[in-house]
Amino acid sequence: MTTGAVGRAYPRLEGREKVTGTARYAVEYPVDGVTYGWAVPSAVVRGRITRIDAAPALALPGVLAVLHHGNAPRLAPGPEPDLWLLQEPAVHYRGQFVAVVVATSLEAAREGARLVQIDYDAGPHSTVLTADHPGLYRPDQVNPSYPTDTAEGDFDAGYAAAPVRMDATYRTPAYHNNPMEPHATTAQWRDGRLLVHDSNQGAVAVKAALAELFELPRESVRVITQHVGGGFGSKGYPKAAVVLAALAARQVDRPVRLALTRQQLFGPVGYRTPTIQRVRLAADADGRLTAICHDSITQTSTIREFAEQVAVYTRSMYAAPHRRTTHRLVRLDVPTPFWMRAPGECPGAYALESAMDELASAVGIDPVELRIRNDPAVDPELGRPFTSRNLVGCLRDGARRFGWADRDPEPRARRDGRWLIGTGVAGSSYPARARASAAAATARPDGRFLIRIDATDIGTGARTALWQVAADALGVPPERVEIQIGDSDLPPAGVAGGSMGTSSWSWAVIRACEALRDRLRETPGGVPPDGEVTAEVSTADEVREQPALPRYAYGAHFAEVRVDVDTGEVRVNRMLGVFAAGRVVNPTTARSQLIGGMTMGISMALHEEGVLDERYGDWVNHDLATYHITGCADVERIEAYWLDEQDSELNPAGVKGIGEIGIVGTAAAITNAVHHATGVRIRDLPIRLDKLIGLSPLA
Amino acid sequence: MTTDERHSSRVAFDVNGGRRELTLDNRTTLLDALRERLGLIGAKKGCDHGQCGSCTVLLDGRRVKSCLVFAVTLDGRSVVSVEGLGGPDELSPLQAAFVAHDAFQCGYCTPGQLCSARGMLDEVTRGWPSAVTDDLTAPAELTDAEIRERMAGNLCRCAAYPHIVAAIQETAATR
Numbered sequence: 051m052t053t054g055a056v057g058r059a060y061p062r063l064e065g066r067e068k069v070t071g072t073a074r075y076a077v078e079y080p081v082d083g084v085t086y087g088w089a090v091p092s093a094v095v096r097g098r099i100t101r102i103d104a105a106p107a108l109a110l111p112g113v114l115a116v117l118h119h120g121n122a123p124r125l126a127p128g129p130e131p132d133l134w135l136l137q138e139p140a141v142h143y144r145g146q147f148v149a150v151v152v153a154t155s156l157e158a159a160r161e162g163a164r165l166v167q168i169d170y171d172a173g174p175h176s177t178v179l180t181a182d183h184p185g186l187y188r189p190d191q192v193n194p195s196y197p198t199d200t201a202e203g204d205f206d207a208g209y210a211a212a213p214v215r216m217d218a219t220y221r222t223p224a225y226h227n228n229p230m231e232p233h234a235t236t237a238q239w240r241d242g243r244l245l246v247h248d249s250n251q252g253a254v255a256v257k258a259a260l261a262e263l264f265e266l267p268r269e270s271v272r273v274i275t276q277h278v279g280g281g282f283g284s285k286g287y288p289k290a291a292v293v294l295a296a297l298a299a300r301q302v303d304r305p306v307r308l309a310l311t312r313q314q315l316f317g318p319v320g321y322r323t324p325t326i327q328r329v330r331l332a333a334d335a336d337g338r339l340t341a342i343c344h345d346s347i348t349q350t351s352t353i354r355e356f357a358e359q360v361a362v363y364t365r366s367m368y369a370a371p372h373r374r375t376t377h378r379l380v381r382l383d384v385p386t387p388f389w390m391r392a393p394g395e396c397p398g399a400y401a402l403e404s405a406m407d408e409l410a411s412a413v414g415i416d417p418v419e420l421r422i423r424n425d426p427a428v429d430p431e432l433g434r435p436f437t438s439r440n441l442v443g444c445l446r447d448g449a450r451r452f453g454w455a456d457r458d459p460e461p462r463a464r465r466d467g468r469w470l471i472g473t474g475v476a477g478s479s480y481p482a483r484a485r486a487s488a489a490a491a492t493a494r495p496d497g498r499f500l501i502r503i504d505a506t507d508i509g510t511g512a513r514t515a516l517w518q519v520a521a522d523a524l525g526v527p528p529e530r531v532e533i534q535i536g537d538s539d540l541p542p543a544g545v546a547g548g549s550m551g552t553s554s555w556s557w558a559v560i561r562a563c564e565a566l567r568d569r570l571r572e573t574p575g576g577v578p579p580d581g582e583v584t585a586e587v588s589t590a591d592e593v594r595e596q597p598a599l600p601r602y603a604y605g606a607h608f609a610e611v612r613v614d615v616d617t618g619e620v621r622v623n624r625m626l627g628v629f630a631a632g633r634v635v636n637p638t639t640a641r642s643q644l645i646g647g648m649t650m651g652i653s654m655a656l657h658e659e660g661v662l663d664e665r666y667g668d669w670v671n672h673d674l675a676t677y678h679i680t681g682c683a684d685v686e687r688i689e690a691y692w693l694d695e696q697d698s699e700l701n702p703a704g705v706k707g708i709g710e711i712g713i714v715g716t717a718a719a720i721t722n723a724v725h726h727a728t729g730v731r732i733r734d735l736p737i738r739l740d741k742l743i744g745l746s747p748l749a
Numbered sequence: 750m751t752t753d754e755r756h757s758s759r760v761a762f763d764v765n766g767g768r769r770e771l772t773l774d775n776r777t778t779l780l781d782a783l784r785e786r787l788g789l790i791g792a793k794k795g796c797d798h799g800q801c802g803s804c805t806v807l808l809d810g811r812r813v814k815s816c817l818v819f820a821v822t823l824d825g826r827s828v829v830s831v832e833g834l835g836g837p838d839e840l841s842p843l844q845a846a847f848v849a850h851d852a853f854q855c856g857y858c859t860p861g862q863l864c865s866a867r868g869m870l871d872e873v874t875r876g877w878p879s880a881v882t883d884d885l886t887a888p889a890e891l892t893d894a895e896i897r898e899r900m901a902g903n904l905c906r907c908a909a910y911p912h913i914v915a916a917i918q919e920t921a922a923t924r
Binding site: 061062064065066067068069070071072073074075078080155156157158161228229230231232277278279280282309311312508509510511638639641642643645646648649650653673674675679680681682683685686688 | 774776777784785789790792793794796798800801830831832834836837840844847848849851855857859860863894896897900901903904905907908909913914
C-alpha cells in the first residue's frame, strides 16, 4: 500500500518561478552599487607574461580596475592549482584567465577587456592526444580512487586460445559541457565577510575553497545557490568565475557580477577528455566471453592530474575469466579536463558496447542475447553478488517494448526510399553511491514542518524530490512541508554529481525527520505554541560504515536510425531506454532526467566534437554555432521506462541515482544502429557525413 | 551608471505594456537593457551571440534574440519578455502547460522557449511556412515535426525538447 508522496508525479516546486522569469540565477540578484567583471584569456598556449599594459583599458570611462598577477589580491596556494588565479605570470594553456577588467557597466568591462595589452614569452607546446605520445604515463590511481590497472586470470593466454577474437580501437573527441547558464558569480565583501551568489553544483566545496584561498574562517563565507542553469559536471567543483569575482570585488571594494562568456566555457571550466580506447574481446563459438581487455588513453593538463576512469565500466559489466583494464595518461598544454555527465562510464561504455556489437556480428548471435549470455552472476572483479542487477530485465523489457524480436540481423536489410534503416542496442551501467550529508527538520506549532539542507537543484528536481521524501518520513501530506536548499548557511550536503544527490541528501533528510519524530514523542504537549522543535543530523558515520558492495544501476538503450543513401545524413527515429535504478521518487522529473541524458547521448553520437588546432593549441569551434549540440529538431521519438526495483542495501530511500545513466551506452546504441543500417562501423565519434559517404557503397 | 555622455542616447519603448524611458550606452543590447537597467531578469544570457535562443523576446509581436538587438534602435517599439506573458499567480496557458509537461529542468532556456513558442504559434496562425512544410500554399499545420523545426533555434542542454513540443501542442489545441 503506497499512499505517500514518494513515487507520485508532482510538478517541480519552483516551476512557476522558472516559467515567469522570477527564479533568480547567480548574477540576477539586485545589488546596490554593482560593478561588472570581464575575464581576459591568454592568447598563447605556454609561456610567461612579460608585460601588461592596462592603461588603454583604464582610460575608458567606467573602467575601475584591471586585475592581473602584478596587482591582484594574494591568494593562499590551495589544493586546487587551477583556482590559483592571477597570482603568477606563467601561462599553462591557451585561454587561461590572466586578467579581469572591472567596470561600472558591462559594455565598458567588455571593451576594456579587449584593450588590455599583454606581451608573452611563448614556448613550444603539445596539445594533441596521440596513442604513441612520448609523455604517456601510468597514473597512481584513476578517478575518484580506483586502481589504475586491474587483471584477473591471464588475458593474453585466454585471448590467444579463443576461437573468436575482436580487436578494435575507438576514439572520442573532447566534449564541452555547455550548460545554458555560464559559470557566473555575484561577489560582495562586507566587513571582511564574503558573500557569493554562485552557479555551482555544490556550495560546500565552493565555501571551502574560497575560505582557503582568501584565508578566511569558513563561517565568514556564504554561498547562495538557489537556481542553477545546468552544470552536467562542469560546476561540480568551484571554477574560475567565483574566484575571479571575489578577487575583483575585493580589489574595487564593490560588489562584482562576473559571468564567463560562452567562448570561455570551452576550456577553463573543464571538458571531457578525448579518449583513445582499445578493446579486445574473445569468446567461444556460443558467444561466451573468455577474455576482455580495455586499454584507455586520455589527457590531463600540466597544472594537475585528472585521470578519467574510462575502463572502469568494463570491470563489472560482463563476465569473462580472463580480464585486464589499463589507464594511461599524458600531460598536455591544455586546460585540465573535468567531470562531464558520467565521466568514465560514458566514453568507456561507448567503446565496450560497440565492441560487444562487433562481437555479436562476428559470432552471429543477436546482440541482446549476447549481453544476456554474458551477464555475470557476481561482480567479476570483487567476486561478490551485486546488491541488485537487472541488466537482463532491462534488455528483455526494452526488446519487447521496442519490437526487437523480428529484427533481421543483416546490415543494409531495410530501406525506405532514400533512407537506410537500422536498429541497435547497448547496455548501460552506473555506480550507485552516496556521500555523507547533514540535514535539519523543524516542527512548527501550526503543524507545518521545515526541512533545511544545503542541497543543490541544478535542474534535476532535487528540491521537489527531497520535499516528497520528507513528507513520507514525517508521515504528513507534502503540503505541510517547506524545504530550503541552496544556501551554505544550511546544514552541509554533498555535491549534485555522481548520480548521488538524491541518495545522499534523502538519506540525511529521512534521518533528520526520524530524529524529529523521536524528539516530538519525547516532548510532552507537543510543539510549544511560541516555539519550534528541531532535529539536525549527519549521516557521516552511517555512510562510512556502509559495507563495500557492488551497487550499480543498469539500463538498456535501443535506437532506430535512418541514413540518407546519398548524403550520409543520420537521423534518430527513435530512442528507447529501460532502466533499473532502484526506487523512483518522482516519475515526472525522473523521466526528464533520463531522456535528457539519452539526448545528450544522441548529441555525443551525432553532433558534438571539440576540434583542436595544434597551431593555436585551442579548440577552434568554441561557441554554439560551431560546436553543435542536439536541438529540438533532432529528437523525434524518445522514451524512458524503468523497472520496479527494490534494493535494501542502498540507502533509506532505496534510490540509485538517475542523472547519468541515461547517457551511458546511448552513443553505442546509435553507432550500432548505423552499422546495422549501412554496414559501416563508426569507431571514432561523432558520426559525421563524411565518414559514411567515404566508407560505404551506400547508393 | 557611468556612461560616456558622447556615446549614449535617450530612448523610449514599451516593455510588457508600460512605457520605459532610458538613457543608454549605445552599445547596450536589448538583453542587457532588460536585465541590467530594468531589472527584468527573465530573458537569459546564454551565449550573447544569437546562437542559443535563451534571450528570445517578442519585438512588436515577433520573436527576436534580444542579445542581437541594440536597444537604441527601439525608440517607439514594443517589447514583451517572459514577464509579460504572465506572473506566478496568473500563468498563461502556455506557461501552465510548460509546468504541467515538465518542459524544462534547469529553467535557464525556458523564458526564451516560452517567448519563442508564443511568437511561433502566431507565425503558424498567419500561415508562415517552415523548412519542413510540404505545401507552401496550404494553411500551416502544427504537427510535432513543424514544432520541432520551428523551435530549433532555442537550445536546451537539459533536453526537455519532447516535453516542450507536448506543451506547445496542448496549448495550440486548446486556444
